[in-house]
Amino acid sequence: MRLVQFSLGPGKQSVAESIADKVVPKIRAQNGCQSCEFFEDNENGDYGLVILWDSRKAADDASPIIGPILVPALTKAGASPDIRLLDVYEPK
Numbered sequence: 001m002r003l004v005q006f007s008l009g010p011g012k013q014s015v016a017e018s019i020a021d022k023v024v025p026k027i028r029a030q031n032g033c034q035s036c037e038f039f040e041d042n043e044n045g046d047y048g049l050v051i052l053w054d055s056r057k058a059a060d061d062a063s064p065i066i067g068p069i070l071v072p073a074l075t076k077a078g079a080s081p082d083i084r085l086l087d088v089y090e091p092k
Contacts, residue, residue, distance in 0.1 A: 001086045002051040002059050004070070006079035009045040016040060016047040019073045027051055027066055032058025052088070059085055 008016055020038040027036040032054035040047045053059040074081050 001088050002053065003048065003084045003086055004051075004081055005046070005048040006074055006081040007044075007046045008077055008079055010043065012045050012077070013040065013042045015077050019070075019077060020047075020049070022073060023066065023070050024049070026069060027062065030058070030062040030065065033062070056085065 017038075017040075024036050024038055027033055027049070034052040034054060036049060036051045038047070038049055051059070053062075071081070
């Protein structure tokens with residue numbers, strides 16, 4: 001799972017959603033993407049993406065395609081994203 005979290009501050013919902021509109025369809029189109037969801041806390045101005053991948057390789061393969069779109073958009077908006085690749089545990 002790739003987790004992307006960023007803060008733009010209150011009143012920036014339209015900016016955050018514009019970024020989501022730009023990147024979510026591109027992420028979902030990548031091989032190995034199971035799902036991509038955008039989340040928002042408009043009161044605090046915190047936003048992010050949760051992307052479930054078939055494998056770490058699929059996530060790594062998509063990174064050079066999505067990173068050059070996502071990172072500049074976040075930088076332009078004034079965000080310093082926290083981007084992490086995490087394992088998902090399926091309880092038995």
